Amino acid sequence: MRTLRVVVIWTMCLLAPAAWAAGDRVALILGLGAYQTVPALDNTRNDASDMARTLEDIGFDVTLSLDTTGEQMRQLLDDFAFRSETADLALIYFAGHGVEVQGENFMIPVDAQVSSNLDVQRQSVSLKQMLAAVERARKMRIVILDSCRDNPLGDAIDLAQSRQSAATETADQAADQAANQTTRGGGGLAAADPDRGTLVAFAARDGQVALDGRGDNSPFARALMEKMVQPGLEISLMFRQVRDMVLRETGNLQEPHTYGSLTGVPFYLAGPGAGQDPAAAPSALDAWAAIKPDQEEQLLALAELGDTRSMLGLAYIRLNPNEGRFDPAAAVDFLTRAAEAGSPEAQFELAKLYERGTGVVRDDARALALYREAADQDFADAINDLGFLHYQGGLGLPADPNKALRFFERAADLRHPQAQFNFAALIDDGLIPQKGPEDAARYLYEALRSGSSDVLQLLTERPTMFKPATRRALQARLKEHEFYAGAIDGDFGPGTQRGIRRAYGIED
Incomplete structure (x- = not known):
C-alpha cells in the first residue's frame, strides 16, 4: 500500500524550516x-513613502499606496493576499486614522464619511x-499599525454606559442606538490577538494615542526604519529596541506594543549579520546558535520576564551538539517553563525530548501528553506526529489507522505541507471515504502554495505516483488559477510542469 511508501519518502526528504529571512x-x-x-x-504620507524605500533597500517587493480610498484599499488587500501565498514574509504597514469600535479595530480610508460606529x-x-x-x-x-494618533470622531458616549442608561429600552432599540453612537473618545486601539506566526505591532499600546512627531516622521516610524535595516538583528529583539527608542524619544508618553506569538525560528528583516551564512543555517538549532552574545543576553532578560519565544531560542542554542553551550538539561528547563506558560x-x-530521553529520563506517557497539549492548540506538527503514532502504534498507543487518518486530515487542513501531501496520497489510494480526485488535487495545490519544495520535486519528477484522475484534477485547478492553459489530460508535460512551478512561486 502506497501510504507507507509516502510516509518513508517524507521521513527521508522533508526539509527543516528555513531559519533566515532569505527568500521572497x-x-x-x-x-x-x-x-x-x-x-x-x-506625517503619514512621509512615513509611508520613507517606509517603502527602507523596505525596498533591504530586499522587499513593495506596493505603496497614498491617500487610498476604501474601494482601493479593499482591492489592494485582495491582490496582496494572493501575492502573499508564495512569499516567505508578508508585511502590511498602515499610517493613518484608526479607531476602535466595539472591541474591533478599523482603519479609515480617506473618502470615508464617518460620524458613527455604523459608518x-x-x-x-x-x-x-x-x-x-x-x-x-x-x-x-506582520501587520504594523501606526494609526492610533488621535480619535478623528471626537469625544462621544461610551457604548457600555449608553447601554446601561437605556435600561428601559427594548433590546432592539438599545442595539440600534449602540450601532449609531460614535466611537469612544479616549483614542487608541483595542488589543489584538492574531494567530500563531503572526505579529501585530501598534505604534502605541492598546488604549494609548501615538504622537505625530516634530520632524518629517513619527517617532515610531523613525525608530522602526532605523532598526529594521540592521543586519543580524532578530525580529523580536528589533521590535523591543524600537519600543525602547520611542519611549526615550517621547519621554515615556508613547509605548509601542506587539501582539502575537512568532514561531521559534529566528528571523532577520535585513538578513543575517556579517559572518552568518544563510546556507549554513538549515535548522533552528544552528540559526539560534548564530545569535550574537549581546542578543543572547537580551533573550535571557526577556525569558526572565516570561517571554516564551526567548525561552525557545535559548533552548535551541543548548540543544545544538556543535555548540560549546550544548546543555540538554538546561534546554529542558527552558522548554518546561515555556510549555507550562502555554x-x-x-x-x-519538549515531547520529543521525553520521547528520546534527551536531557531528561525517557517518559513515553509524558511525551504523549505533551504532544496532545500542543495538538489541542492546533499545533500542526504535533497533530501530524500524532497521526503517525496512531498509524504505526507508538508511545503506548495501539495502531489505529482510522484515527490516524483523522489526525492527518486535521493537520492538512491547518496547511501542514507534509500532511497535505500524504493526505492527498491517501485520497488518491481510495482510503478516505467521500473524497475523490478533486479533493486530492486541492491538497496538492495548497501544499505547493505553502512552499513545499519536496512536493514541487515529486510532482515534477514523479507525477505518475498519482492516478490520472488526480493529475487531471490538479491540471484543472492550475488552470482555474491561470497557472496553466493546456489540455486537461493528466499528462504532466512541459506546460503542466511550468504551471506547477508557477503555482509554487517560480516564474520561468
Whole structure:
C-alpha cells in the first residue's frame, strides 16, 4: 500500500524550516493623510513613502499606496493576499486614522464619511481583513499599525454606559442606538490577538494615542526604519529596541506594543549579520546558535520576564551538539517553563525530548501528553506526529489507522505541507471515504502554495505516483488559477510542469 511508501519518502526528504529571512518578501504600504471629512494627518504620507524605500533597500517587493480610498484599499488587500501565498514574509504597514469600535479595530480610508460606529464598520477596513491578507504567507506575517494618533470622531458616549442608561429600552432599540453612537473618545486601539506566526505591532499600546512627531516622521516610524535595516538583528529583539527608542524619544508618553506569538525560528528583516551564512543555517538549532552574545543576553532578560519565544531560542542554542553551550538539561528547563506558560511549540519540542530521553529520563506517557497539549492548540506538527503514532502504534498507543487518518486530515487542513501531501496520497489510494480526485488535487495545490519544495520535486519528477484522475484534477485547478492553459489530460508535460512551478512561486 502506497501510504507507507509516502510516509518513508517524507521521513527521508522533508526539509527543516528555513531559519533566515532569505527568500521572497512582500510589503503593502498604506499612507493616508488627506482625509476628506475627518482631520488630516501631517506625517503619514512621509512615513509611508520613507517606509517603502527602507523596505525596498533591504530586499522587499513593495506596493505603496497614498491617500487610498476604501474601494482601493479593499482591492489592494485582495491582490496582496494572493501575492502573499508564495512569499516567505508578508508585511502590511498602515499610517493613518484608526479607531476602535466595539472591541474591533478599523482603519479609515480617506473618502470615508464617518460620524458613527455604523459608518466606521461599513466604510473602513478592519484589522481582521488585514490579517486575512497576510495569513497564507509561508513563514511570517506582520501587520504594523501606526494609526492610533488621535480619535478623528471626537469625544462621544461610551457604548457600555449608553447601554446601561437605556435600561428601559427594548433590546432592539438599545442595539440600534449602540450601532449609531460614535466611537469612544479616549483614542487608541483595542488589543489584538492574531494567530500563531503572526505579529501585530501598534505604534502605541492598546488604549494609548501615538504622537505625530516634530520632524518629517513619527517617532515610531523613525525608530522602526532605523532598526529594521540592521543586519543580524532578530525580529523580536528589533521590535523591543524600537519600543525602547520611542519611549526615550517621547519621554515615556508613547509605548509601542506587539501582539502575537512568532514561531521559534529566528528571523532577520535585513538578513543575517556579517559572518552568518544563510546556507549554513538549515535548522533552528544552528540559526539560534548564530545569535550574537549581546542578543543572547537580551533573550535571557526577556525569558526572565516570561517571554516564551526567548525561552525557545535559548533552548535551541543548548540543544545544538556543535555548540560549546550544548546543555540538554538546561534546554529542558527552558522548554518546561515555556510549555507550562502555554507555548505549543515548546510543548512539542519538549515531547520529543521525553520521547528520546534527551536531557531528561525517557517518559513515553509524558511525551504523549505533551504532544496532545500542543495538538489541542492546533499545533500542526504535533497533530501530524500524532497521526503517525496512531498509524504505526507508538508511545503506548495501539495502531489505529482510522484515527490516524483523522489526525492527518486535521493537520492538512491547518496547511501542514507534509500532511497535505500524504493526505492527498491517501485520497488518491481510495482510503478516505467521500473524497475523490478533486479533493486530492486541492491538497496538492495548497501544499505547493505553502512552499513545499519536496512536493514541487515529486510532482515534477514523479507525477505518475498519482492516478490520472488526480493529475487531471490538479491540471484543472492550475488552470482555474491561470497557472496553466493546456489540455486537461493528466499528462504532466512541459506546460503542466511550468504551471506547477508557477503555482509554487517560480516564474520561468
